[in-house]
Amino acid sequence: MAIxxxxxxxxxxxxxxxxxxxxxxxxxxxxxxxxxVGQELGQNQLAIEGTVKVxxxxxxxxxxxxxxxxxxxxxxxxxxxxxxxxxEIKGTGHFTPDRPSILVPDELEVKDES
Numbered sequence: 001m002a003i004x005x006x007x008x009x010x011x012x013x014x015x016x017x018x019x020x021x022x023x024x025x026x027x028x029x030x031x032x033x034x035x036x037v038g039q040e041l042g043q044n045q046l047a048i049e050g051t052v053k054v055x056x057x058x059x060x061x062x063x064x065x066x067x068x069x070x071x072x073x074x075x076x077x078x079x080x081x082x083x084x085x086x087x088e089i090k091g092t093g094h095f096t097p098d099r100p101s102i103l104v105p106d107e108l109e110v111k112d113e114s
Contacts, residue, residue, distance in 0.1 A: 048091045048105060052084045060084070068095070068103035076108075084110065 050064030
């Protein structure tokens, strides 16, 4: 009986620790996202910096730019948009109040690979 009680208390303690660890991890992730959004350059402008992971049509996915879909409306001056996959980019972009989750790049440059 005592062994069963100790085992149950141990399981409850482990569950409580797991919940606390998950809460702390989620708060740290949220602070990082807030800091990135805090890199505002001006009204409705944000810094874009990170590695392009996926390109589909005119849409780009950069995991470091959380909360935004990056849409490149025209052609690039050098090459295709698909050529940017797995390359680091840096630039600025803007969003409109009527479509706040769409980020349109004003300026993009590929970081040197050397």
